[in-house]
Amino acid sequence: MHNFKKLEIWNESMDLVSESYKITRSFPEFETYGLINQMNRCAISIPSHISEGTSKSSNKHFANYLEHSLGSAFEWETQLNVAFNERYISEEKFKELENKIKQIQKMISSFKSGL
Template sequence: MHNFKKLKIWNESMALVSESYKITRSFPKFETYGIINQMNRCAVSIPSNISEGTSKSSNKHFAQYLEYSLGSAFEWETQLNVAFNEDYISEEKFKELEDKIKQIQKMISSFKSGLKLS
C-alpha cells in the first residue's frame, strides 16, 4: 500500500485541481453546467483515482486506477484547449497549464511503469 498524500503525482494533481477551480471562476456564467463543471470534475478525478488506487490490494489494480487518472488528465488537457480556443484564458495561462498537465501525464505514466505488476 502507498500513502497517497506522500505521492508527488497526487500532490501535483491536487495543485492542478486548485488551478482549475481558480481559472474556471472567470469563465462565462453560461458555462456553469458546461465546461466549468466538466473541467473541474475532470481535475478532481485525477488525484481521486490515484488515492483510490492506493487502497487496492495489488499493484495490478492500482495500475488500473492510474490508467483512469491518466485518462482524466488527457480529458482535462482537451478541455483546456477548448477554453483557450473560446478565449476564456490567455495564451500565457494556456501554455503554463498545458506544461503542468503534460508533466502530470508523464509522472503518472512513469509511476505506473515502475509498479511491479506480478
C-alpha cells in the first residue's frame, strides 16, 4: 500500500487542480457548464484516481487506476488546447500548463511502469 499524500505524482496533480481552477475563473460565463466544468472535473480526476488506486490490494489493480488517471491527464491537455484556441488563456500560460501536464503524464507512466 502507498500513502498517496507522499506520492510526487499525487502532489503535482493536486497543484494542477489549483491551476485549473485559477485559469477557468477567467473563462466566459457561458462556459460554466461546458469547458470550465469539464476541465475542473477532469483535473480533479487525476489525483482522485491515484489516491483511490493506493487503496487497492494489488499493484495490478493500482495500475488500472493509474491508467484512468493518465487518461484524464490527456483529456485535460486537450481541454487546455481548446482553451488556448478560444483565446481564454495566453500563450505563455498555455505553454506553462502544457509543460506541467506533460510532466505529470510522464510521471504517471513511469510510476506505473515501476509497479
